[in-house]
Amino acid sequence: MQILINGKSTSVTDKTTILTIMQERKLSNGRAVVELNEMIVDKTAWSTTFFKENDTLEIVTFMGGGSK
Amino acid sequence: MIQMMNDDKLIIGKKILKSRLLIGTGKFPNNKKMPAIIHAGDAAVVTVALRRANEHSQSENILDYIPDDVILMPNTSGARTADEAIRIAHLSKAMGCGDWIKIEVIADNRYLLPDNQETLKATQLLVKEGFTVLPYISPDLMTAKHLADAGAAAIMPLAAPIGSNRGLRTKELLKIIIDEIDLPIIVDAGIGKPSEAAECMELGAAAILTNTAVATANAPQQMAAAFSLAVKAGRIAFLAGMGRTSSIRASASSPLTGFLRKEAN
Numbered sequence: 001m002q003i004l005i006n007g008k009s010t011s012v013t014d015k016t017t018i019l020t021i022m023q024e025r026k027l028s029n030g031r032a033v034v035e036l037n038e039m040i041v042d043k044t045a046w047s048t049t050f051f052k053e054n055d056t057l058e059i060v061t062f063m064g065g066g067s068k
Numbered sequence: 069m070i071q072m073m074n075d076d077k078l079i080i081g082k083k084i085l086k087s088r089l090l091i092g093t094g095k096f097p098n099n100k101k102m103p104a105i106i107h108a109g110d111a112a113v114v115t116v117a118l119r120r121a122n123e124h125s126q127s128e129n130i131l132d133y134i135p136d137d138v139i140l141m142p143n144t145s146g147a148r149t150a151d152e153a154i155r156i157a158h159l160s161k162a163m164g165c166g167d168w169i170k171i172e173v174i175a176d177n178r179y180l181l182p183d184n185q186e187t188l189k190a191t192q193l194l195v196k197e198g199f200t201v202l203p204y205i206s207p208d209l210m211t212a213k214h215l216a217d218a219g220a221a222a223i224m225p226l227a228a229p230i231g232s233n234r235g236l237r238t239k240e241l242l243k244i245i246i247d248e249i250d251l252p253i254i255v256d257a258g259i260g261k262p263s264e265a266a267e268c269m270e271l272g273a274a275a276i277l278t279n280t281a282v283a284t285a286n287a288p289q290q291m292a293a294a295f296s297l298a299v300k301a302g303r304i305a306f307l308a309g310m311g312r313t314s315s316i317r318a319s320a321s322s323p324l325t326g327f328l329r330k331e332a333n
Contacts (some may be wrong), residue, residue: 006120027120031129032121033162038155038163058120060159062130064093064102065117065145 010040012051019046021057032061076307078112078274080252081168081200081221083139085112086270089299090254090277091140091292093130095231097141102133105282109292113139115170115277118145118156118163131165141202143170150189150221159193159212169194170224171203180230184211188218195219204256207241212249223251224277227268230268231280239271246272262291262298270310 002009018041022028034041035058041049078085093102106114134140142160147153150173157169173186187203188211194201195260200221205211206227215223223320225245228234246253252274259265265276276299285291
């Protein structure tokens, strides 16, 4: 199925979890936060959260930033 | 003087700040120099922004370069509405780095001037949720009053447009807010050089936030040190109370030298 990850259409299977994606991207170390369809998913639920068609996943982290 | 400085604590939310300088981490060429710059500026608070995690650049994280003894303050940069700022605040809190948030709502791309009304809306909600909220505003007294009523921890009015290094363009409006609002006033944005930071502090500002002036200096570490000294100097001058300003005629500060000539004193 196709889902949107950070705005980019991506193929996943019905066995893919948020944790799978975070591990693939080397982001599972706690330095990122995940939002599935605009709801924050706590890290403890990453391994049990699967996807459905057209889900929107946002993965965010802190960057250098003053303003704007 | 040392005693004067020791007794002069800035408290925001529930925290005592170790200095009156806040540093933004944008525009620096790489993160590795951040610890030395933050240290040179003796910064009490460091701001960061929340962005999409890029697949290809996860080898380093800004958090690895922020010393443990500074307060981390995420901002809501990128938000154009109160709702977007609130969403960013929630995500930032979920990062697990505390509950401070600098509200920044900007829908104007030419001057990057903040939307005070949306900023107030976001502040009202986030304070109720328990955040320590520091709103960034165009210097408007009534907005500042409403923000104080809403429970903002400090107010951050701008000196000039973000990143402009144009200095204290809003001086008189800032002074009104400093005089009228019983909260720490942190002058943010536009301060281009240490002398302007000192001037803000002489006016009675509680602290200064700088980013571009340091990040775009030839030697950012030295510039951070210069800002630190300027903020301290300005603060001591404020506490000391300024000497009077006379009319253009001079006023001798030494005793009259009557012995040089046969004049009556």
